[in-house]
Amino acid sequence: MLRRLYDWTLRWSASRHAAPALATVSFTESSVFPIPADVLFIPMCLARPDRAMRYAAIATVASVTGGILGWAIGMWAFDAVARPLLDLYGKQAAFDALTSQTGTAAILTMLVTSGLSHIPPMKVVTILSGVVAFDLKLFILSAIVARGGRFFALAFLLRRHGPKITAFLETRLNWIALGVTALAAAAFIAFEVLR
Numbered sequence: 001m002l003r004r005l006y007d008w009t010l011r012w013s014a015s016r017h018a019a020p021a022l023a024t025v026s027f028t029e030s031s032v033f034p035i036p037a038d039v040l041f042i043p044m045c046l047a048r049p050d051r052a053m054r055y056a057a058i059a060t061v062a063s064v065t066g067g068i069l070g071w072a073i074g075m076w077a078f079d080a081v082a083r084p085l086l087d088l089y090g091k092q093a094a095f096d097a098l099t100s101q102t103g104t105a106a107i108l109t110m111l112v113t114s115g116l117s118h119i120p121p122m123k124v125v126t127i128l129s130g131v132v133a134f135d136l137k138l139f140i141l142s143a144i145v146a147r148g149g150r151f152f153a154l155a156f157l158l159r160r161h162g163p164k165i166t167a168f169l170e171t172r173l174n175w176i177a178l179g180v181t182a183l184a185a186a187a188f189i190a191f192e193v194l195r
Helices: 002-013 018-029 038-047 049-076 078-088 092-099 104-117 122-131 136-194
Strands: none
Touching: 002 038, 018 038, 018 049, 038 049, 038 136, 049 078, 049 122, 049 136, 078 092, 078 122, 092 122, 104 122, 104 136, 122 136
16 A cells, blocks of 8 residues: 555656645645645655756745745734644644743744754744744744755755665665654654653
8 A cells, every 4th residue: 555655646746736736735834734745845856856956946935935824824813723723733732832932042943943854843833933923034034944955955865866765765665664653653652751
């Protein structure tokens, strides 16, 4: 099943609708959608390494624009839009914990770590930035640096080493999936024990 999903994603990511889909996922991921853009971005770069930098630009612009929407939701529509979404995704507790860390340095750190590694989730940080009225210009600049840095670095690596990465994935896909599942389970157990 995992092999079919992987093959389907690679085929779909090479289609003519891939770039608009990437823009849509990148935009919504930064404000409301729970699935990271990497799900499309990485297969698209593997399927078309010659377009990796173009895809990085699309993902960066869409992600930053979506982040601005998240900021606006936090600023003007938290109770109407953000609170139900945070409840739906089970992120209200994470959001409440982050609201106590609202200084400029803390917000910038969260924007960078979220933009680079999705920790904490980007949508939580963008909404939080709006709730605390974080400076919009600084928000946009940090989002461009973090998200652009992530997408362009990935695009460079995938463009340069794409065939090797593809060959590695195709021969070891089941082991990789098992390893990722084991790491996720270990992280969850550690989190529960330490909490």
